[in-house]
Amino acid sequence: xxxxxxxxxxxxxxxxxxxxxxxxxxxxxxxxxxxxxxxxxxxxxxxxxxxxxxxxxxxxxxxxxxxxxxxxxxxxxxxxxxxxxxxxxxxxxxxxxxxxxxxxxxxxxxxxxxxxxxxxxxxxxxxxxxxxxxxxxxxxxxxxxxxxxxxxxxxxxxxxxxxxxxxxxxxxxx
Amino acid sequence: xxxxxxxxxxxxxxxxxxxxxxxxxxxxxxxxxxxxxxxxxxxxxxxxxxxxxxxxxxxxxxxxxxxxxxxxxxxxxxxxxxxxxxxxxxxxxxxxxxxxxxxxxxxxxxxxxxxxxxxxxxxxxxxxxxxxxxxxxxxxxxxxxxxxxxxxxxxxxxxxxxxxxxxxxxxxxxxxxxxxxxxxxxxxxxxxxxxxxxxxxxxxxxxxxxxxxxxxxxxxxxxxxxxxxxxxxxxxxxxxxxxxxxxxxxxxxxxxxxxxxxxxxxxxxxxxxxxxxxxxxxxxxxxxxxxxxxxxxxxxxxxxxxxxxxxxxxxxxxxxxxxxxxxxxxxxxxxxxxxxxxxxxxxxxxxxxxxxxxxxxxxxxxxxxxxxxxxxxxxxxxxxxxxxxxxxxxxxxxxxxxxxxxxxxxxxxxxxxxxxxx
Numbered sequence: 001x002x003x004x005x006x007x008x009x010x011x012x013x014x015x016x017x018x019x020x021x022x023x024x025x026x027x028x029x030x031x032x033x034x035x036x037x038x039x040x041x042x043x044x045x046x047x048x049x050x051x052x053x054x055x056x057x058x059x060x061x062x063x064x065x066x067x068x069x070x071x072x073x074x075x076x077x078x079x080x081x082x083x084x085x086x087x088x089x090x091x092x093x094x095x096x097x098x099x100x101x102x103x104x105x106x107x108x109x110x111x112x113x114x115x116x117x118x119x120x121x122x123x124x125x126x127x128x129x130x131x132x133x134x135x136x137x138x139x140x141x142x143x144x145x146x147x148x149x150x151x152x153x154x155x156x157x158x159x160x161x162x163x164x165x166x167x168x169x170x171x172x173x174x
Numbered sequence: 175x176x177x178x179x180x181x182x183x184x185x186x187x188x189x190x191x192x193x194x195x196x197x198x199x200x201x202x203x204x205x206x207x208x209x210x211x212x213x214x215x216x217x218x219x220x221x222x223x224x225x226x227x228x229x230x231x232x233x234x235x236x237x238x239x240x241x242x243x244x245x246x247x248x249x250x251x252x253x254x255x256x257x258x259x260x261x262x263x264x265x266x267x268x269x270x271x272x273x274x275x276x277x278x279x280x281x282x283x284x285x286x287x288x289x290x291x292x293x294x295x296x297x298x299x300x301x302x303x304x305x306x307x308x309x310x311x312x313x314x315x316x317x318x319x320x321x322x323x324x325x326x327x328x329x330x331x332x333x334x335x336x337x338x339x340x341x342x343x344x345x346x347x348x349x350x351x352x353x354x355x356x357x358x359x360x361x362x363x364x365x366x367x368x369x370x371x372x373x374x375x376x377x378x379x380x381x382x383x384x385x386x387x388x389x390x391x392x393x394x395x396x397x398x399x400x401x402x403x404x405x406x407x408x409x410x411x412x413x414x415x416x417x418x419x420x421x422x423x424x425x426x427x428x429x430x431x432x433x434x435x436x437x438x439x440x441x442x443x444x445x446x447x448x449x450x451x452x453x454x455x456x457x458x459x460x461x462x463x464x465x466x467x468x469x470x471x472x473x474x475x476x477x478x479x480x481x482x483x484x485x486x487x488x489x490x491x492x493x494x495x496x497x498x499x500x501x502x503x504x505x506x507x508x509x510x511x512x513x514x515x516x517x518x519x520x521x522x523x524x525x526x527x528x529x530x531x532x533x534x535x536x537x538x539x540x541x542x543x544x545x546x547x548x549x550x551x552x553x554x555x556x557x558x559x560x561x562x563x564x565x566x567x568x569x570x571x572x573x574x575x576x577x578x579x580x581x582x583x584x585x586x587x588x589x590x591x592x593x594x595x596x
Contacts, residue, residue, distance in 0.1 A: 025541035031211055093394055101313055158220075167319075168316075171324065
C-alpha cells in the first residue's frame with residue numbers, strides 16, 4: 001500500500017555517495033532480494049542491513065546521492081535491506097529514476113543535512129510536500145513530483161504501474 | 175531551437191519542448207548489457223510478452239565478457255534465450271566488445287536519434303549528435319514494453335574549449351581538468367554541449383572521451399554538433415542513415431536563451447592531469463603526484479581503449495619494458511579495435527614490453543573481474559571512476575589518467591609525466 005506519510009529514524013550520510021558504495025560492483029550478478037540486501041552500503045557502513053533491522057529508517061544524504069552507475073541494484077539493495085525512503089539535497093539522476101521505479105521514495109529537499117542528526121525522527125509527507133522534523137519541530141519543503149512520477153510513486157513503482165496501465169498514461173495534457 | 179530539443183520534440187510528437195517539462199519520448203534504440211537480467215525480470219513482472227520492436231533492441235554481453243562466475247554465466251544464458259525467443263536483431267556476444275564502441279561500429283548510432291542504454295556512460299553518443307542517456311533495468315523494461323520513456327527536458331550547459339593541445343596531453347586530461355573545475359554535480363539532470371576549436375580539431379575517438387566522462391559531472395546527455403568527421407564515420411558504418419537524418423538546423427536564438435550557462439576553457443597551457451582517489455574531481459597536474467608508486471596500470475575500457483589510446487601506449491612502450499613489480503593491463507574497447515591494433519603492430523609492441531592482454535570488455539573497471547585490486551594496492555587507470563571499491567578492494571587506490579600517463583607510469587612504477595617519453 002502506498003503511504004503518503006513515511007516516518008523513520010534518520011541514517012545520515014554525506015555528499016556524493018556513489019552507487020559503488022551503495023552496492024559494490026563485485027555483486028552485480030546477484031538478482032535475489034535476500035542476497036542483495038546484505039551488501040547494501042557495505043563498503044561505507046559494515047553490516048548496514050543488520051544495523052537498520054527491526055526499525056524504520058530514512059537515509060538523509062547530502063548532494064548527488066547515488067551518482068555513478070546505472071545499476072538498479074543500488075536502490076533495490078536499500079529497499080530490500082528495509083530502508084523506507086531517501087531524502088537528499090540532490091540525487092544522481094539514474095539512481096533517482098531507479099529508486100522511484102522500484103518503489104523506494106526518493107525526495108529532494110534542500111537543507112536537509114544540516115537540519116537532522118543521526119537517529120533523529122522525521123516524517124515525510126508526500127501529499128503535502130513537506131518534511132516534518134521532530135525536535136525542534138520544523139517543516140521543510142520538498143521538491144514537487146511531476147504527474148508522471150507521482151503516478152509511478154503512488155503505484156509503488158513502475159512495475160505495478162505498467163502492469164496496471166500497460167503504457168505511460170499520466171502526461172497527456174501538457 | 176537547440177538540436178537536442180529538436181530531437182526530443184520529434185520523439186515526443188510535438189513542435190517544441192522547453193527545459194524542465196516532462197515528455198514521453200519514442201525510443202529509436204534500446205541497448206541492454208549483461209549486468210541487467212533484471213530488465214527481463216521486470217519486463218515479465220509487468221506482464222510483458224512480446225517486446226515492442228525486435229529491430230530496435232540490442233543486447234551486448236560486455237560487462238562479464240567472458241563470465242567469471244556461474245551466476246554471471248547463467249544470467250547471460252537467460253539473456254541469450256530471451257533475445258532468441260524475441261527475435262532481437264542485434265545480439266552481440268562476449269566476442270564483440272563494450273557496448274559504447276560496438277553500437278557505433280555496427281551503425282546503430284546516428285545524429286538525431288534517441289538512444290537509451292542500461293549504462294551510465296551512454297552519454298558517450300552525444301559525440302555523434304544523438305540524444306543518448308543511461309537508464310536502469312525497470313525503466314528499460316518499460317521501454318521494451320512500450321517503446322517509450324518519460325524524460326524531463328534537460329537544461330543545456332555549454333562548455334567551450336579553446337586552445338591547441340600540447341604534446342602528451344589528451345582528451346582525458348582536458349575532461350578531468352574540466353570536471354575538477356566544475357564539480358561532480360554541475361550538470362545534474364542537465365545536458366552538456368561541447369564546442370570550440372579544440373573540440374573541432376579533435377578526432378572522434380577523443381570527442382567520445384569528453385562525452386563519455388560527462389556523466390561524472392552528473393550529465394544526462396551530451397552534444398557535439400556533427401561535422402564532416404561524424405558524417406564520414408556514419409557513411410562508413412551505416413550509409414543509408416546519411417539520407418534519413420534531417421539536416422542539423424542552425425540555432426537562431428541568442429546564446430543565453432538556449433543555454434542555462436556557458437563555461438569557457440583555454441587548454442593551451444594544460445599539463446597531463448591525474449584524478450586522485452576517491453573522487454573524479456580530485457584532480458592535480460601530473461607533476462604534483464609524480465613518484466606515487468603503482469602496482470597496476472590499466473589502459474582500456476569505454477573511456478580509454480580506442481585506437482588513439484592504444485597507439486600512444488605502444489609509442490611510449492616501444493622498445494621499453496614495464497617496471498618489474500607493475501602489471502599492465504591492455505583492454506581494447508572492442509574486437510574490431512583489437513584486430514586493428516594487431517594489424518598495426520601495437521599489441522606485439524605492448525606484449526614485448528610486458529603487458530597483459532585482456533578480452534575487449536569492461537574488464538576490472540567496475541570491480542567485476544579480470545584484474546581487480548587487493549587491499550593496499552594502487553592502480554593508474556584510463557577508466558572513468560576512482561570511487562572506493564570501484565576496482566576491487568575498497569582499501570585500494572585508483573588514479574585516473576590519460577593512456578599516455580598510464581603507459582609512462584607502467585615503465586617507471588610510479589606516476590610519471592608521459593612527456594618524458596614522447
